[in-house]
Amino acid sequence: MKWITREHPKIDRIACPWLVKRFIDKEAEFIYVPFIDVKRKATELNAIPFDIPDVEFTHYKDECTFDYFIKKYKITDVGILALAPIVRGADTDKHDMASQSSGLWAISAGLAHNIPNDYELLEKGMMLYDALYSWAKYHHNEKHTQNPAEHLLIEVFEKYLKQKSSAKRIPSWVKELKETIQDQIDTNITLKQLSKNLDINPAYLSREFSKHFNDLSFGEYIRKLRIEKAIEYLNTSNYSLTKIAYLTGFSDQSHFTRIFKKYTGQNPSGYRKKLKKSSHRTKSYFYSIFGVFVQVACVFIYNGKRRNFTFKPCGCSQSFKH
Numbered sequence: 001m002k003w004i005t006r007e008h009p010k011i012d013r014i015a016c017p018w019l020v021k022r023f024i025d026k027e028a029e030f031i032y033v034p035f036i037d038v039k040r041k042a043t044e045l046n047a048i049p050f051d052i053p054d055v056e057f058t059h060y061k062d063e064c065t066f067d068y069f070i071k072k073y074k075i076t077d078v079g080i081l082a083l084a085p086i087v088r089g090a091d092t093d094k095h096d097m098a099s100q101s102s103g104l105w106a107i108s109a110g111l112a113h114n115i116p117n118d119y120e121l122l123e124k125g126m127m128l129y130d131a132l133y134s135w136a137k138y139h140h141n142e143k144h145t146q147n148p149a150e151h152l153l154i155e156v157f158e159k160y161l162k163q164k165s166s167a168k169r170i171p172s173w174v175k176e177l178k179e180t181i182q183d184q185i186d187t188n189i190t191l192k193q194l195s196k197n198l199d200i201n202p203a204y205l206s207r208e209f210s211k212h213f214n215d216l217s218f219g220e221y222i223r224k225l226r227i228e229k230a231i232e233y234l235n236t237s238n239y240s241l242t243k244i245a246y247l248t249g250f251s252d253q254s255h256f257t258r259i260f261k262k263y264t265g266q267n268p269s270g271y272r273k274k275l276k277k278s279s280h281r282t283k284s285y286f287y288s289i290f291g292v293f294v295q296v297a298c299v300f301i302y303n304g305k306r307r308n309f310t311f312k313p314c315g316c317s318q319s320f321k322h
Contacts, residue, residue, distance in 0.1 A: 079137030
């Protein structure tokens with residue numbers, strides 16, 4: 001059986017002859033001629049034309065000539081069926097069809113560049129597709145590194161590189177955004193307003209925000225800062241809860257109380273009461289220790305100067321006489 005197609009093959013016109021010789025006709029002969037001569041030479045040589053327009057063995061819709069050969073001769077070999085989308089993706093420039101398609105195109109284009117003789121190119125191409133077929137049938141689930149320890153080492157190394165890379169590539173807008181949020185924490189700031197100020201697409205800012213703000217969304221980060229600011233006011237001022245809610249950007253005291261309890265497990269008034277009790281205990285303890293210290297000091301003074309005196313620390317009367 002003779003087959004004829006156009007010259008200068010790359011993908012389909014190498015893959016199809018390989019398929020025919022390996023699965024259809026081992027003695028098949030292939031002829032390459034200029035495009036304009038294919039049909040005329042096919043008649044003269046009694047050869048079957050393929051991979052040109054308006055013949056039986058050609059492209060149909062999104063499929064290439066390799067696909068048609070498989071259907072025409074009802075080939076069901078699992079290796080061939082796995083190989084088909086790779087060839088199709090490489091031949092139709094749809095490299096997303098199979099991850100190996102871009103590699104097949106790169107090698108095929110390189111071979112065609114290095115080997116100008118079509119028949120020599122076909123000979124080398126047969127070896128290429130033999131290898132690709134063996135991989136598709138027997139090794140497609142294997143990875144280059146098979147040892148579990150190697151996989152673990154590579155995984156750790158990749159994570160390290162990713163972290164190192166991300167640490168170096170903090171966008172310039174992150175610092176500006178942090179400063180803006182700190183300055184406007186008491187206002188009703190929105191992501192849309194901030195993105196406009198930074199001249200950044202709001203969808204991009206929303207997607208990238210958590211990467212640079214402790215894995216928190218914009219809303220979570222704002223609430224966290226407001227609660228931290230509220231705790232600072234509770235610790236250092238006598239402001240009413242209503243005023244603290246206003247100063248930290250909450251819509252009202254009720255909203256402030258609800259969010260505060262969610263983050264701390266207690267409401268603001270309860271937090272303030274505990275704070276005051278803790279402060280009172282601390283002061284009482286301090287004055288108690290101070291009183292004891294003064295009394296002991298007085299004893300030493302008394303023993304040293306041997307004179308009578310009365311000292312009243314912390315409202316308590318203590319008299320020392322000789």
